[in-house]
Amino acid sequence: MQIDLSNKTALITGSSKGIGLSIASKMLKANADVILNSRNNDELSETANTLRENFPEGKVNSAPFDLSETKDIPNWFEQVSNNYGPIQILVNNAGITHRETAKDIKQEDFNRVLKTNLNAVLVICQEFFLQLQNRPGKIINISSLISNLARETNVAYAASKGALNQLTRTLAIEWATNGINVNAIAPGFIHTDLTESLVNDEKFNHWVKTRVPMSRWGNPDDISSTAVFLASSEADYITGQIIYVDGGTIATI
Ligand code: NDP
Numbered sequence: 001m002q003i004d005l006s007n008k009t010a011l012i013t014g015s016s017k018g019i020g021l022s023i024a025s026k027m028l029k030a031n032a033d034v035i036l037n038s039r040n041n042d043e044l045s046e047t048a049n050t051l052r053e054n055f056p057e058g059k060v061n062s063a064p065f066d067l068s069e070t071k072d073i074p075n076w077f078e079q080v081s082n083n084y085g086p087i088q089i090l091v092n093n094a095g096i097t098h099r100e101t102a103k104d105i106k107q108e109d110f111n112r113v114l115k116t117n118l119n120a121v122l123v124i125c126q127e128f129f130l131q132l133q134n135r136p137g138k139i140i141n142i143s144s145l146i147s148n149l150a151r152e153t154n155v156a157y158a159a160s161k162g163a164l165n166q167l168t169r170t171l172a173i174e175w176a177t178n179g180i181n182v183n184a185i186a187p188g189f190i191h192t193d194l195t196e197s198l199v200n201d202e203k204f205n206h207w208v209k210t211r212v213p214m215s216r217w218g219n220p221d222d223i224s225s226t227a228v229f230l231a232s233s234e235a236d237y238i239t240g241q242i243i244y245v246d247g248g249t250i251a252t253i
Contacts (some may be wrong), residue, residue: 003013005032009059010231011080012036013067013124014094018192019142022220023091023227024051024060030228035058035084037094039066046143068112077127087233088135089204090128092121093142097157112154117160118167126173129180136179138231141168143184143221146244148251157217161186165242172240181239183230188246190218199253213248221247222247 010027014020016038024034028051034124036051038044041064048062061084065076095117098109125139146154147161165184172182189208191199198204199217209215209237223245230243244250 003030003228003234004214005030005228005231007031008088008231009035009085010089010091011085011118012091012093012148014038015091016040016047018194019031019190019220019223020091020093021047022224023093026221026224026228027089027231028055030057030232030239031058032082032089033061033230035061035063035080035087037063037065037067039064055155067124068115068121070115070119073120073123074127074129077124077131077185081127081131085129086131086135087137088132089138089140089213091140091142091227091231092124094120095142095144095157095160095194097154099153100155101153102155105155107206110159113156114160114163116159118163121164123168125167125182129175129178132180133180133213134178138235139168139171139180139182140230141182141184141229142227143168143186143242144188145188145244145249147184147186147242148250160231168242169240176239181227181230181235181240183235183240184242185223185226186242186244186246186250187223188212188218188244188249190220211253212246213252214216216247218245218247 015024015036051060063080144161145164168184
């Protein structure tokens, strides 16, 4: 099956590095145009330039913005869509964590994680819905294995991703007859900047290598092919699903 995303534009949030960057690369490889986003403008420009070199046929635009500023999302989205759109594929990938026990976490830290990982997703999806004006579209939310499993010191992240699964399902059923597919990918333990400290933590690293059935950390490219598939017409009848890409972890623990 050769997936072709020609004449499609994908907005991928949090795509300066990690999983988002891998999704942007694979979408460009499948002939989509991409709009990159992150907070750090310099890093984003560098990523955009590298992608332009690697995919000279593709169109790569950058839309730096801090998604935790949820009230400004409508203006930002309108500008991005007017300048580089229309957008047919939305990948809500930007995400952060704050590692602290439930007993100690402060409201402001909890809220910051929720705003980025959950509230921002709803607002972008609402803007995307308006922009589509009943034309078909694909939404792919990047959830997590931790939407369904608990690990200590990750209360804000786990709460945000659990809610993101339910947001995904609700949008999917409400927008099914509008031709908008809404699905989530739930990655397992993937080696990126977000997890660098855990990879370097001997005890945690050992846990991953012994409890993940495939006995290894995933890498961003393990995740991005599923995003390309969900963005394509091959997935037109799939909506409201949470797809675990986790080396077998959820099946066993
Ligand atoms: P990285 O930390 O490598 O990348 C996160 C990206 O999001 C960066 O581009 C970052 O850029 C951007 N970002 C963070 N906050 C914001 C914000 N407020 N506004 C705009 N952009 C933002 O993380 P991963 O690639 O590992 O994670 C990507 C997604 O995958 C996240 O949603 C994460 O929860 C999920 N995930 C990751 C797993 C893993 O093991 N790595 C496992 C399960 C899920 P900048 O900081 O410059 O803004």
